[in-house]
Amino acid sequence: MKRFFQFLFMPCEGYTELISASMDTDLTRLDRCAVRIHATFCKGCRQYRKQIMQLRIMLRSVDEKMPCIESMQLDDQARSRLLNALNQEMSNDNRPVDDAD
Numbered sequence: 001m002k003r004f005f006q007f008l009f010m011p012c013e014g015y016t017e018l019i020s021a022s023m024d025t026d027l028t029r030l031d032r033c034a035v036r037i038h039a040t041f042c043k044g045c046r047q048y049r050k051q052i053m054q055l056r057i058m059l060r061s062v063d064e065k066m067p068c069i070e071s072m073q074l075d076d077q078a079r080s081r082l083l084n085a086l087n088q089e090m091s092n093d094n095r096p097v098d099d100a101d
């Protein structure tokens, strides 16, 4: 019980660490309870938890919509356009100084 009261009077930094940890791992029952009670009274930690949850949902959404970069392949036409653009860019960088004016 003493440990529980220590949790209740923990500074917000401790709660934000627990909230962040809860996104990746399951908190103990004591941690969950302490976070809920603290969040009931602390608007800042409630807001932090809400933002972390929204960020997690957004990242999950992006991850589902975007193909994995390793699986992306360029077709021959796109590869050719990219090479031409790179070659042109490189030739512009190497042009004589007189041509720059």
Ligand SMILES: [Zn+2]
Pocket: 011, 012, 015, 038, 042, 043, 044, 045, 046
């Ligand atoms: Zn707080």
